[in-house]
Amino acid sequence: MNKRRRCFLIGALFLTVVGCQRRPLVGDDPAGESCEVRFSAGSLNIEATETKAPGDKVALEAGSTVRVVAYRRTVAGQAQPDLAQDKWIATATYKVQADGTTLVACEVDDAGDEVAAPSGTVKGMELSNGSYDFYAYSTARKIEADNRTVKGVGHGEDFLGAFVGSRTINRSASTVQLDFEHECAKLTFSVVPADGMSCDDLSVSKVALKKLATAPAADYTIGGDLAASVGDETSTGEITAFDYIDQTDKGMGSIGSGIFLPKSLGTIPVEFTLTVNSIAYLLKAELPALALAKGNNYTFTARVKKGSVELVLNVLSWDAVDQLLPDFGGDNGSIEIGSWGGIDWSGGVGGNVDENQVPIEVGSWTSVVQSLDFLGSNAGGTVGGWGDVGSDTDFSEGTNGSGGVDSWTPINPGEQEVGK
DSSP: OHHHHHHHHHHHHHHHHHHHHTSOOSSOOTTSOEEEOEEEEEEEEOOOOSSOOTTEEEOOOTTOEEEEEEEEOOSTTOOSOOTTTSEEEEEEEEEEOTTSSBEEEOEEOTTSOEEOOTTSOOOOOEEESEEEEEEEEESOOOOOTTSSEEOOOOTTOOOEEEEEEEEEEBTTBOEEEEEEEEOSEEEEEEEEEOTTOOOSOEEEEEEEEOSOOOSSOSOEETTSOOOOBOOOTTOOEEEOOOEESOTTOGGGOEEEEEEEOOEEEEEEEEEEEEEETTEEEEEEEEEEEEEEOTTEEEEEEEEEOSSOEEEEEEEEETTOTTSOOOOOSSSOOOEEEEEEESOOTTOSTTOOOOTTSOOEEOOEEEESOSBOGGGTTOTTOOSEEEOSOOTTOBOOGGGTSBSOOOOEEEOOGGGOOTTO
């Protein structure tokens, strides 16, 4: 009886394995074997913190969608992928689950938004045994008929891309880790009081920028980059969402970010609207020539003084928004861009206490540097580093970098090896 039961179990197991191997295939199946490919997702965070090491994965946004495209190389001995001659095999779309890494197959519309599947169920990618190149991007918007082109990426979208080359797929190796990169750049603007300046309320309401990259961007080719460009006065973008650095002390300033397409080297006219003690002011300037590289977080900080405003820049990795706002009073490695002088914070005759009124234009802009071209390839690192920072120093947004900063070492612009 036991022998008969063992034979039955072995036979059932054999049928299960054969059934898995004979699933419908996409593409060729010379070996007669296939399996479902499972994908996990994350993005690279090269900014080390107390809890993260360089290279740690950052979870994707839950509910976002991902499109995966599989290609197979067709030339014997081909060392690098070449979409012009490689063979498209399959594509599938997925939704990021609550953990930020698990991907479950889903149906999407042309904009990449999840929709109900006509049949009620959606199958993931299924491939025959072999070696493949996997391309992925998020949001999982429409891919063109050539199976490699995506159109219409614009400002404000955190468009992500990933590539995994020469990945062997079989029953014992069917999970693929997709490490995504940000294909756009981030600009962060904050306003903080300088030493000797006390405010009851200090905030930014809007930052308007011109001569950004032309939107929408040139076509995105999977596995490549969004082409950088520079536009004219009509190529504009705004940042309008700002949060107080410390909700319990609104005089500590505010901070906000926006996402923009990669930009070629060129100046950026900017209008900076801030509120000082309930009075709205407008500061205008033309920022020096700057290229916006993918994955970088260009963090501008306006330091408000009694009669002026100083604008400084740090270039950080994408996820380093809480870097923090160090104490800029003294010798440090932040790049001073320029300053507005001759400002009267009294609001002029009669003041301007109604935030719905046009802000009062103040200040005379003076540039300190004419070009920041050496930052163009500063892929996600800083322009230097603070050393010997006291252990009791807290550089969180909430405390606005209280504490001292010692031993700053700037990076030589000609010898930058950022992020290493």
